[in-house]
Amino acid sequence: MSQIVVTGAGIVSPLGSSVETFLAGLADNEVATRPSPWRDAEGMPLGWWAGVPDFDPDEWADARVQAGSDLFTLYALAAAQQAVTQAGLAELDPLRTAVVHGSSMGGMRALMRAQHDLERSGPGAIDRKTMIKIWPNMAAAQIAMRWDLHGPSLTVCTACASALDAIGTATALLKAGRADVAIVGGTEGGMPLADGRAEGEFVPATVHGQTAYGMSDPTAADRLLASIPFDVRRSGIVTGEGSAMVILETAEHSRARGATPLAEIAGFGSLSDSYHPSSPEPTGRWEALVMRQALDDAGETPDRVDMVVAHATATPKGDTAEIHALNDVHEGRTRPLPVTALKGHTGHTGASSGAMNLIVAMNAMDRGWLPNVAGTSQVDPLCRFDVVTGKPADVTVDLAQVNAFGFGGQDASLVVRRLP
Incomplete structure (x- = not known):
């Protein structure tokens, strides 16, 4: 294919x-x-x-x-x-x-x-x-x-x-x-x-x-x-x-046509959280599943992921569910997982936010830096991953995951691969 x-x-x-x-x-x-x-x-x-x-x-x-x-x-x-x-x-x-x-x-x-x-x-x-x-x-x-x-x-x-x-x-x-x-x-x-x-x-x-x-x-x-x-x-x-x-x-x-690709769309997952019109299922179980679906579609495992651009709306319930999902998917990880989110910089840009996240992931692959989460300094202690704070982080990225979750229980995740 x-x-x-x-x-x-x-x-x-x-x-x-x-x-x-x-x-x-x-x-x-x-x-x-x-x-x-x-x-x-x-x-x-x-x-x-x-x-x-x-x-x-x-x-x-x-x-x-x-x-x-x-x-x-x-x-x-x-x-x-x-x-x-x-x-x-x-x-x-x-x-x-x-x-x-x-x-x-x-x-x-x-x-x-x-x-x-x-x-x-x-x-x-x-x-x-x-x-x-x-x-x-x-x-x-x-x-x-x-x-x-x-x-x-x-x-x-x-x-x-x-x-x-x-x-x-x-x-x-x-x-x-x-x-x-x-x-x-x-x-x-x-x-x-x-x-x-x-x-x-x-x-x-x-x-x-x-x-x-x-x-x-x-x-x-x-x-x-x-x-x-x-x-x-x-x-x-x-x-x-x-x-x-x-x-x-x-x-x-x-x-x-001799084009130079920026990245490969390696895997995709989409499912219904089916819990509440606006709140995600609190344990993040469906968000975790959609992330795994995208990784399975890419033929990859969580330990291969070098970074995540999270959906992270800055709402108490929304972020908590995604934190649980990220913790679940990356449980037992042996190397740090840098995670960023854009909405401190841009606000919540709705339907465009997932594609903005993709652009950030491709930039990290190309230029080796990941933006910090603007304004965030007191990271929720539930996070068992490295939230990028204060300033951009230097990264080497071959595989990235991008999340987007919406009202109505719309859960989607994308896995992006750097090309040689």
């Missing part, structure tokens, strides 16, 4: 809208968390937010595409363009190129804005292109239209596991011979304007909804400590946004 390799990557993130600025932000221990652009009746920020700081839609889409697209679609187009460029794909075979994209909310902002306009100003105020902005498949559709592609175009909606499930789905398509190349990843957000500001008096209902549900801690006083994965003081997520896309190819196709 075909070996599947990564040949390009692109990103729009709270640390910047290119892979290099994203990685530079991680290396410099930047924290993207800032006061929310939305205000309450007294003018105080509605909690913390990790928005995209430097996104210019004009760089990535013409006026017609912008007018018919929610901002999440424009994020995806930008990340996809970067990935295609890095891969050196001057031409894409229309019938042999797939698009597999993940998003949990799609164009939810456009829907909430339309409802806001309807209630305040009546039907005539609704954007006439609202319907084509809303659909979650529009990011994949616009990517296909950008390159005139007619292969499989699929949208995966598995909450915060969406990007890894998209990568797993695309890998299966390529191995089955349905395509030679796939543009793959996940995207979330676009709730403020492209420049990060609030849009007049409009406040997305989801901003209040996540606070009402207890997902975030609006009383956190220090932005640097608002999201601290694996820390005993962790209290909830900071919502982030962005897109991360990669190019997958069969190794045969990559070799035939």
Whole structure:
């Protein structure tokens, strides 16, 4: 069966809208968390937010595409363009190129804005292109239209596991011979304007909804400590946004065109935790199983894993379950296991987070460093692995594991192998 390799990557993130600025932000221990652009009746920020700081839609889409697209679609187009460029794909075979994209909310902002306009100003105020902005498949559709592609175009909606499930789905398509190349990843957000500001008096209902549900801690006083994965003081997520896309190819196709692969997608696992709509099973048994599934798919054992990029949302229940899972899978390990997580730097970027984790893993293989977990200094004593704190760690990585777990019990894990 075909070996599947990564040949390009692109990103729009709270640390910047290119892979290099994203990685530079991680290396410099930047924290993207800032006061929310939305205000309450007294003018105080509605909690913390990790928005995209430097996104210019004009760089990535013409006026017609912008007018018919929610901002999440424009994020995806930008990340996809970067990935295609890095891969050196001057031409894409229309019938042999797939698009597999993940998003949990799609164009939810456009829907909430339309409802806001309807209630305040009546039907005539609704954007006439609202319907084509809303659909979650529009990011994949616009990517296909950008390159005139007619292969499989699929949208995966598995909450915060969406990007890894998209990568797993695309890998299966390529191995089955349905395509030679796939543009793959996940995207979330676009709730403020492209420049990060609030849009007049409009406040997305989801901003209040996540606070009402207890997902975030609006009383956190220090932005640097608002999201601290694996820390005993962790209290909830900071919502982030962005897109991360990669190019997958069969190794045969990559070799035939003289490309330089970045890594191999060696193994994948996906399953249902099936415990609670938002909380993982407390012992982490299903998260441990999905990690083992990915390792089995790769033909590898836990002792071969050189590092893990954890999902680690900085929630008390979520991190505890993943800690148990990591402890379980790596019980009896004879060498240190460095583990990092991004959400202290970027906030929780939802459906894009798994693909962002993949980019971090590939960078560790290429450049030999792993970012620290921003803000975390009091590591939960339950951790029987080495949480990277304080500063990036020097590492040698041949095999990495990447996790992504989502609401509804969506568990996914990916094993990535460095190529000689």
